[in-house]
Amino acid sequence: MVEHLKADGEEPCVTLDAFLEQSNATAVRLEPDEDARALIPHLDRLSLIEVAFPKFRDGRGYSSARILREAGYAGELRAQGDVLVDQIAYMKRCGFDSFAPEKSLNPADVEAALTRWPEHYQTAADGAVPIWKLRHG
Numbered sequence: 001m002v003e004h005l006k007a008d009g010e011e012p013c014v015t016l017d018a019f020l021e022q023s024n025a026t027a028v029r030l031e032p033d034e035d036a037r038a039l040i041p042h043l044d045r046l047s048l049i050e051v052a053f054p055k056f057r058d059g060r061g062y063s064s065a066r067i068l069r070e071a072g073y074a075g076e077l078r079a080q081g082d083v084l085v086d087q088i089a090y091m092k093r094c095g096f097d098s099f100a101p102e103k104s105l106n107p108a109d110v111e112a113a114l115t116r117w118p119e120h121y122q123t124a125a126d127g128a129v130p131i132w133k134l135r136h137g
Helices: 016-021 036-045 060-070 085-094 107-115 131-136
Strands: 027-030 048-053 076-081 098-101
Touching (some): 016 027, 016 036, 027 036, 036 060, 048 060, 060 076, 085 107
Parallel strands (some): 027 048, 048 076, 076 098
C-alpha cells in the first residue's frame, strides 16, 4: 500500500548540496533542477528521498524517480508539493511510494486513482508486467 501522508517526527530532509557536504543525513530533498544521479553513489544510506513538485505541470520529478528506482534505490520515495489526485497513479508507476501534497486529497479519490487501471501497456519503474507480455508470454 502507498503511504499518503508525511509521518510526524521524521528526520527533516536536507538539500542536495547539504547532503553531499555531510555524511550523517539519511533524508534528502531534490528540487526539479537538480540531477538525481548525484545521489546514486549514496543510495545505500538514504531512507527517504523527497522530490519537489512546485507546480503540477513540472514533470522533471517523474524522471528523477525513475532514475533512482532503476539505480536500485529501495527506500521511501516521496512526491511533495503540487501533487494532484490524477497524477498519483503515474507517480506510483515511476517509483513514488508516498505523497505529501500541499492541498489535502480525499483518501477515497486517491485509492480510486491507484486501482483504476490494474494493467499497463508499458514497462515502468514499478515492475508491473505489461499486459502484452501477460497475453503473449
